[in-house]
Amino acid sequence: MSYCVNCGVELDASATECPLCNTPVLNPRELEKIAMAQRPFPTERGQVETVKRKDLGILVSTVVLATAATCGVLNALVFQESPWSLTVIGACIILWVIMIPAVIYTKQPVYVSILYDGGAVGLYLFMLSYLTGSKGWLWGLGIPITVLVTLVAEILTFCLCRLPRSFLTVALYLFTAIGLLCMGLEILIDRYVGGQIALSWSAVVLTVCGILDIAFITMLSRRRLRNAVRRRLHF
Numbered sequence: 001m002s003y004c005v006n007c008g009v010e011l012d013a014s015a016t017e018c019p020l021c022n023t024p025v026l027n028p029r030e031l032e033k034i035a036m037a038q039r040p041f042p043t044e045r046g047q048v049e050t051v052k053r054k055d056l057g058i059l060v061s062t063v064v065l066a067t068a069a070t071c072g073v074l075n076a077l078v079f080q081e082s083p084w085s086l087t088v089i090g091a092c093i094i095l096w097v098i099m100i101p102a103v104i105y106t107k108q109p110v111y112v113s114i115l116y117d118g119g120a121v122g123l124y125l126f127m128l129s130y131l132t133g134s135k136g137w138l139w140g141l142g143i144p145i146t147v148l149v150t151l152v153a154e155i156l157t158f159c160l161c162r163l164p165r166s167f168l169t170v171a172l173y174l175f176t177a178i179g180l181l182c183m184g185l186e187i188l189i190d191r192y193v194g195g196q197i198a199l200s201w202s203a204v205v206l207t208v209c210g211i212l213d214i215a216f217i218t219m220l221s222r223r224r225l226r227n228a229v230r231r232r233l234h235f
Contacts, residue, residue: 118146137192141188
């Protein structure tokens with residue numbers, strides 16, 4: 001037996017509202033379901049307006065330019081003992097060049113971006129040569145290493161973009177690039193330091209990379225072996 005919560009009239013068991021005051025009749029158990037259905041937060045996701053790349057590029061360029069100009073002015077007017085501001089200005093140039101394909105000009109080819117990065121690093125090293133008072137290390141070691149790293153990065157990028165790409169092929173390209181880079185670095189260092197080239201630590205790295213490359217080539221050439229490795233490594 002139930003009664004209306006508003007006027008107290010006895011209600012029929014099948015009544016959905018009070019016959020006297022038309023107050024809805026609700027089962028107390030149904031109230032919990034209704035409360036759970038009415039969430040205290042909106043069901044639709046809001047979206048914050050995205051920042052335009054052009055505005056972000058202007059912000060980054062302004063901050064980098066202001067940092068370089070401020071350090072240059074301080075170096076020229078206050079701290080005049082040495083051209084220390086060249087290190088900061090060079091770092092700002094490298095940062096700005098790296099940020100070009102990300103926020104300023106997104107359509108720039110990746111090969112051009114890598115070339116610009118290498119040029120920025122070379123310019124930075126040229127600025128540092130004024131601090132050391134010698135350019136022998138710059139032309140004998142700094143610039144050649146920069147050219148070597150840029151060339152290896154260009155070749156690796158070409159392989160990743162133009163040749164077949166999978167987990168095994170990417171690993172093959174990467175370990176080949178590491179081996180060649182280490183060998184080139186030791187050759188340049190030996191030529192600059194002693195003038196005599198004798199591979200030592202790079203030979204170990206090159207040997208390890210060569211063994212791994214042979215393993216990757218074997219897996220790529222054997223379809224069943226390649227599929228078995230993919231199933232076991234889940235790639």
